[in-house]
């Protein structure tokens with residue numbers, strides 16, 4: 001079934017997004033930036049869980065061990081922030097959000113199931129909001145680095 005393959009590809013993308021945010025949050029010290037990325041991470045986890053649920057309905061034998069919840073966000077550590085690093089991390093997030101947005105747009109066009117199409121469009125809109133939030137943060141940080 002083609003849809004199942006499409007959903008598995010998307011599931012891996014969401015797992016990757018979740019892990020990327022955890023990794024980035026752990027490299028950042030500024031609470032307000034960590035908070036924004038934590039909120040985005042929570043949304044990627046929600047996407048992942050919803051996609052996983054659909055996959056498990058289609059394929060009862062699907063091995064979901066890899067996709068279990070694993071919150072590895074570390075405690076905030078005091079210290080001086082490396083804003084050059086933060087900007088580099090945010091640029092990576094910006095690109096990844098753009099890719100996620102495009103892949104949902106593509107997925108919505110590929111599927112013939114209207115329920116999936118609706119879900120993919122909804123998720124595409126979520127990713128678009130993520131992209132805007134990251135772009136805004138990059139703009140705000142660049143004001144401080146002039």
Ligand SMILES: [Fe+2]
Nearest residue numbers: 014043044047
């Ligand atoms: Fe997502």
Ligand SMILES: [Fe+2]
Nearest residue numbers: 097100127130
């Ligand atoms: Fe996202």
